[in-house]
Amino acid sequence: MLFNSIDFLFFIVIVLGIFYLLPQKLKMCWILVMSYVFYATWNIKYVLLLLSTTVVTYVAGIGVSKRQEVDRSQTGLRKIIVAITVIIGVFAIGFYKYADFAVGNFNRLLNIAGSSKHFEVMEIIMPVGISFYVLQSLGYVIDVYRGKIEAEKNILIYGLFVSFFPQISSGPIGRAGDLIPQFRQKVVFDTDRIKDGLITFAYGLFLKMVVADNISIYVTRAHENFNTVSGMELLMAVILFSIQIYCDFYGYSLMALGCGRMMQIELMQNFKQPYLQDSIRGFWRGWHISLTSWFTDYLYIPLGGNRKGKVRKCINTMIVFLVSGLWHGAAWHYIFWGGINGVLMVLEEFVRQPIESFVRKLKIATDSKAWKLTKIAFVFAMMSFAWLFFRADSFGEAIYILKSIAHDFRAGWFLTQNCFDSFGASLNVVIILVSIIVMTVVDYLQNTGRDVKRMIFGQQTVYRWLIYLLLLYVIVCWGAYGEEFEQTRFIYFEF
């Protein structure tokens, strides 16, 4: 069940309606049951996997915690419990996500070695959200082990932490310390939070259905015909994909956030205007924050972080980004994408100071808006370059596209009729252009510390309602859905 489907609309109305009618004691049980129902709509067989992940990490949490209470000297045993849990979790992700990838690569190696032996791929259907809820529950066990939080005794509350439906399919990867206490708090029918949740959800829907899905028509067509369309159309597709993936995933995250808020649960912010940052580091501080911070806390810091010198820091950064690439998908182009980002981060680390001193010598006003804009554009270009490897179906396709762009590059093309014609109907250009402008303005306002929601809520009733109705109208009328457009899953559902 996708957030941008009618099914979900009915689902959330029923869930919320009953949620607020039920007595406090039953509210979270209801959400737990509905979370499992939500998950079962994807594939009922994998409910067992979700359940077993919950039970294994719940027991591990208790085990780690009890040891802590009884005998603090037995850290070895606690370490073993954590290690076994992590291995089970990684194995679960590995089996469902990477088994076929591994078999395929092994076959390729055998082929290179001249062997005629060939192993059949298993064609495993990956359970939705496995990469998210396994990481979330492993984070919980590690946090209990580290003594950051107490182990949760109530399996229903813990089960809800793992399976909470707004976040189960694509995050944000929550932290037990933030979420579990919220599941215990008294829920009141707080209309301000519900309103906030509704508008957050609606804006997420706008980003997904109006911006991302309309752009995806262009991008998909360009990638499907990458060897026949012009280099400039491919360049446009590369630029647009950067916006598409942002609006797709940010849109999903906002919908998750909105749903949670309507139930008085505050999920982690997953994005912070990444494309308005003027450094690669800044971009990653604002992109998929819950995953980046998870990798920082549970991989980068245990590897030594930045505490063991610059070289070690760079190596750790590379490891984190390569793992992140692999986490995104079982294909080499994802790993390569992770690698590019790692290299960009490392390069930035090394060249930042020389560039700053060079800029000072040139007497460029570094605090000017033009300079900041230049840096933002540069970061966007770098990220778009990296996203190309993420979006392409193969490494070869990405290289072909790059060559095609280099061969056909004409900056003036963007102002020609051909550019407009490549979008098909003129309405498509208007929709994409206007929606990107709206998204950019909202991001800009947020980035400069202004709360757009508060600005809307502060308007007079008439203007406020006009905004609500306009948003609704734009989603219904400009959204890409219906018979001529196959409903797309969120890109991050694949991970």
Add this chain to the structure above:
Amino acid sequence: MEKSLNKQDSSILNSKQKNFLFKCVVMLCIIVLYIAHLMPQYENTFTATLVDKVDRLCSIDGPKIVLIGNSNVAFGFNSELIEQEMGMPVVNMGLYGGLGNLFHDNMIGYNVHEGDIYVVSHCTYWNEGKIENYIAAWATVENHKELWKLIPKNEYISMVKSFPAYVKKMSVNHSSMKDIGAGEGYTRDIINEYGDVAVQREHKASSERRDIWAPITSAAEFDVLNEWNRYLEERGAKMVVSSFPVYYDNWPSDDAYMDTYQQDLVDGLDCDVISYWKDYAYPKEYFYDTEYHLTNEGAEVRTKQLIEDLKAWQNAQK
């Protein structure tokens, strides 16, 4: 004391909460009013001919011949000629294949009289009630409540799900007719009082497609028609099945396949199959703009064949 106060707090909405719920209701009302203001949007298109067809069907008080099927029926008969030859009023209910067979079959239920003859001519008997084009279905029924009962029950959920797409079409793209099965010139006024498409129709190259599908049959589809047959028989009416026009020049299957298909119809249906498919196999010149729409000349030939088949069937009944 505190417990009872808490209980009171949770059971009674404060003014802010009431205000919020009231605003939600107002918002819903605005949305409903907006949609109501848009509907009906397709009153002048081909699919709206159904309103006129149903009007005629319901207005005939007495035995009649009702032609049921998709656009092969609308574009395939001269009902006036049938009326003259058979001595019974005729209604052509043929509409659009994208609505599915069951949608068309449900038209049988409007106004059944003793002595009615329902002639069913589907192009295939397999789709098991599925509506293929939901926007077209919405554009057809719109807010004409009398047409809503044509929607197959198993399609209610899909219809609800496709409603936003219909609203979107009404709001933004209402003048584009192709995706509702109504191309250029497909307007409400192209039918005559019987429900036949009555405009001048010459052969067009667009009918010469190569990707035509041979008909197939399914037990579920037969069950539906047999159920309708029982319904009609209980009311003293009859159902017969006649062939669709076969584009013989481009036909994808051989004669043996079609003979088997014909035999499947005879074996699977409780009603009489009154025509032999090959009598309805025509050269390409008889086809108008698609592989199932006949030119005026083609419709004339088909009508005469149907009259012949109906008379033969009536004689056999005696």
